[in-house]
Amino acid sequence: MKIGINATILDDKPTGLGIFTLNIINQLADILDEKDELVIYTSVPSYFENLNVTVRKVTDSVQPKNGKKAGLIRFLWTQFMFPILFYRDKCDIMYSTTHHGNLFLTKKQVLTIHDLLPIKFPNQYMLQNLYFKTIIPHLIKKSPFLFTVSDNTRKDIVDHYHYASDKIGVIYNSYDKEHFYHHDEESFKERFGDYLLFLGASYPHKNVERTIKAFLNFKAHSENKINLLIVNRVNDYLDSVKNKFRSNKTFLENVKFVDYVSYNELPILYSNAVALIYTSMYEGFGIPPLEAMACGCPVVASNNSSIPEVCGSHALYIDPYDEMSIFQGMKQIVEDQKLRKDLSAHGYAQTAKFDWAQSAQNLYRELNNLHL
Known part of the structure; x- marks a missing residue:
């Protein structure tokens, strides 16, 4: 079986979809039968130099870092x-690590739909919403099988597109187990004091x-000196949020912003936090809680979408649409030291359920079944 993989989502600073792509390809290359072959189509061939795969260089114009124009070119x-x-490479099956597929291929193609964010938040993703409404229905009609990254997203796909549930495989995200573990270094705590950590503020959801x-409500009812540390690259949306609180003294003194934290520093960031506050209104999977638990960081998380599937019984859940629920979650996690210790201790067991090698095995098994 010759598998062509559309990996055009990659650039030199991969985030969610790119990290999934790298890990799945790396693991898939390790478990291939000797009679099988991978052909990787990517603009960043250097990622795959040490793998026994064929790489086809794609124009750099498709890289996500180039913005909306890159999306059109891709x-x-x-x-x-x-x-x-x-067809030139004589591939038997096309696998896309994302929802990007070809409308005209007559051979088997399989997509990975990570979430339905553009459907659930159309004003936030207007162009993607158009794609998910007009292109995706045609692509999945041509696809004998789909993959997604959680049971919750599988249910979303079934409900919205009426695609058969038994033709959707779940290949979970995971995390780098050699990288994310508890660190004793306290560089972030020294800079910001005790802090609740909020990662990713790029979009309203x-x-x-x-x-x-x-x-701010919590601070108004507590003398605790804890800060809220928000880590996200500066963008127009985050600037608009900041402007709403400019006149609030507590905001100016106790809400801290960090533009960028390197990959190497992320485990220290998690390890130094009192807790991760993950209040997203929807996630296809949600990797930060998994990374946080691997570093021994307690997690306060939303009770919706795929997040309970990722965190299991080892997070303190809140209603992300209810400000008072978030307030109570913050209050409880800050004031209850035993709760923090319990969540920290038991979170490690939850992370063991997610493994890139197992996800690649599930992918390979289904692709083999399609080829037979």
């Missing part, structure tokens, strides 16, 4: 260039505004 490349290369309001 779509056009997938429709017109990819099938030429795919991440719920940063309501979280800040809940934190």
Whole structure:
């Protein structure tokens, strides 16, 4: 079986979809039968130099770091260039690590739909919403099988697109187990004191505004000196949120912002936090809680979408749409030291349920079944 993998989502600083792509390909390359072959279509061939795979260089214009223009180019490349290369390389099956597929391929193609964010938040993802409404229905009609990253997203796909549940496989995300573990170094604690950690404030569904309001309410009812540390690259949305609180003294003194934390520093960031506050209104999977638990960081998390599936019984759950619920979660996690210790101790067991190698095995098994 010759598998062509559309990995055009990669650039030199991969985030969610890119990290999934790298890990799945790396693990898949390790477990392939000797009669099988991977052909990787990517603009960053250097990622795969040490793998026993064939790599086809794609134009750098498709890289996500190039913004919306790159999204259009990636779509056009997938429709017109990819099938030429795919047939030239005599691939048997196309696997896309994302929801980007070709409308004209007559051979089997399989997509990974990570979430339905563009459907659930159309004003936030207007172009993606158009794609998910007009293109995805045609792609999945041509796909004999789909993958997603959680049972919750599988249910979303079934409910919205009426695709058969037994034709959707779940291949969970995981995390780098050699990288994410508890660190004793306290560099972030030395800089910011005790802090609740909020990661990712790029879009409204991440719920940063309501979280800040809940934190300010908590500070108004507590003498605890804890801060709220928000880590996210500066963008227009985050700037607009900041402007709403400019006149609030507690906000200015106790809500701290960090533009960027390197991958190497992330485990220290988690390890130094009193807790991770993960109040997202929807996630296809949600990797930060998993990374946090691996570092011994207690997690306060939303009770919706796939998040309970990821965190199991080892998080303190809140209603992300209820500011008072977030406030109560913050109050409980800060004031209850035993709760923090229990969540920290038991979180490690939850992380063991997620493994890139197992996810790749599930993927490989289903691709084999399709090829037979």
